[in-house]
Amino acid sequence: MKKRKIKNSIIAAILILILAVICIKCLRFESVSEYNNSDVNKGKIIGNVTLSVDCSTILSNYDNLDSKLKSKKYVPDNGIIFSEKKCELRKGDTAFDILQRNLKDKKIQMDYSGSRKSKNIYVKGINYIYEFSCGKLSGWMYKVNGEFTGNGCSEKKLADGDKIEFVYTCDLGRDVGNDREEGIGK
Amino acid sequence: MLEFRNYHPIVIFTYFILMVITTFMSMEPGILIISLVGAVILRCADNGVNINRSVLYYIILFLIITISNPIFSHNGETVLFYINNFAITRESILYGMSAAVMIIAVILWSMSLSDVMSMDKFLYLTGKVMPKLSLILCMSVRFIPFYKRHAREVSDVQKAAGIYSDMDIITRIKGRLRIYDSVLGWGIENSVETADSMKARGYGSGKYTPYVKYRFKKSDIAALIVIIMYCIVLAYFTVIGDLKFSYYPVIDGICLRSKKVIFYLAEFLFALFPLQINIRSGGKAWNYLK
Numbered sequence: 001m002k003k004r005k006i007k008n009s010i011i012a013a014i015l016i017l018i019l020a021v022i023c024i025k026c027l028r029f030e031s032v033s034e035y036n037n038s039d040v041n042k043g044k045i046i047g048n049v050t051l052s053v054d055c056s057t058i059l060s061n062y063d064n065l066d067s068k069l070k071s072k073k074y075v076p077d078n079g080i081i082f083s084e085k086k087c088e089l090r091k092g093d094t095a096f097d098i099l100q101r102n103l104k105d106k107k108i109q110m111d112y113s114g115s116r117k118s119k120n121i122y123v124k125g126i127n128y129i130y131e132f133s134c135g136k137l138s139g140w141m142y143k144v145n146g147e148f149t150g151n152g153c154s155e156k157k158l159a160d161g162d163k164i165e166f167v168y169t170c171d172l173g174r175d176v177g178n179d180r181e182e183g184i185g186k
Numbered sequence: 187m188l189e190f191r192n193y194h195p196i197v198i199f200t201y202f203i204l205m206v207i208t209t210f211m212s213m214e215p216g217i218l219i220i221s222l223v224g225a226v227i228l229r230c231a232d233n234g235v236n237i238n239r240s241v242l243y244y245i246i247l248f249l250i251i252t253i254s255n256p257i258f259s260h261n262g263e264t265v266l267f268y269i270n271n272f273a274i275t276r277e278s279i280l281y282g283m284s285a286a287v288m289i290i291a292v293i294l295w296s297m298s299l300s301d302v303m304s305m306d307k308f309l310y311l312t313g314k315v316m317p318k319l320s321l322i323l324c325m326s327v328r329f330i331p332f333y334k335r336h337a338r339e340v341s342d343v344q345k346a347a348g349i350y351s352d353m354d355i356i357t358r359i360k361g362r363l364r365i366y367d368s369v370l371g372w373g374i375e376n377s378v379e380t381a382d383s384m385k386a387r388g389y390g391s392g393k394y395t396p397y398v399k400y401r402f403k404k405s406d407i408a409a410l411i412v413i414i415m416y417c418i419v420l421a422y423f424t425v426i427g428d429l430k431f432s433y434y435p436v437i438d439g440i441c442l443r444s445k446k447v448i449f450y451l452a453e454f455l456f457a458l459f460p461l462q463i464n465i466r467s468g469g470k471a472w473n474y475l476k
Contacts, residue, residue: 007355
């Protein structure tokens, strides 16, 4: 009996050790100031793109908005969270990279799921306005050169001079001019 | 043992269902904590105060739920620190804690319900309306404890026979698998047999008459009035929207001067309702101090 107990505790200790090593290896802890000061500008500059983040559709659906978010802090008067601005395009950048880098620069909150490696990033929320915050059909979408691309924002590499717009829809894209949703059911 | 056990099944059932609904309805921390405290007090009064391994189990459950929420939800204004560029916020941790309290409270209420509401009471309630469904429900509710008991019996027998008792880990796992195999086979056979024997005895063929007669007494009417009063309070506060509580992006404050205090009081009194019955019915304290 005693031998078995010792054996079990050794196995448990090894498991905990492995878990701890994985935690330390894979997780990078940063304090808020460290995060804000960390540099994300890596890679060669190969051109310029413009970025804007817009949630003006909320203004016409203001009743549906979460009562907590009904404040100028979250939804500005003109609905523009990030006004159109020229940003540098670095090698290998996708629309998501541009968004993340510039929002971090301006300290605007952004939340996403998925990973860059598997190219399946989905932007859940910008500036505390999340999917479903303004009705059941609401969420963030993005356009490149005025067109909805139909794929994820971390999938397609950008070209010099592209115009990226992140827009908030309250009606599955219909109110921001996306007619692609007919194809979704197929 | 609680006096509440002797009440009419309808009273017992609605009481516990109402408590579970209250707990599920709101993420408001005050309501959740009152519900949890009520459930703990009730279980202590019913089973006696014994701190054993189950407390450790609930603490681990609490920690797992609390930690898992901030891993998946990064909403919230107060950022504590970043892990792999993801914000860990105070709001999401507090949300996780509330969800954990809610789940543990509901587990405790359901355990009290299954303790007080024995299966024959349940069959008494539903047997007339839906005999087949209630039989299936009864059998599935009893499924896990029943099988656990049988598995322990089998393993005791094996131990007594000296098989797989003190060997290396692989042989012991093999022994466990054998027990599992036998219990599974026995269980399937047993459930079919139960259903067959119920059918042979004419279950569901005519009017269902329970073995025990539950009469609706005066005390049941009094308890039902209390339950209806609580229902009205709950409905009122739900309609005026006082039970709404949101955590994102900034957590709501708890204002103790608002009308909500009335609801806290009502909920607390209602949660301890079975104990109040005990006190009123002549202080049979020896019953549960035994």
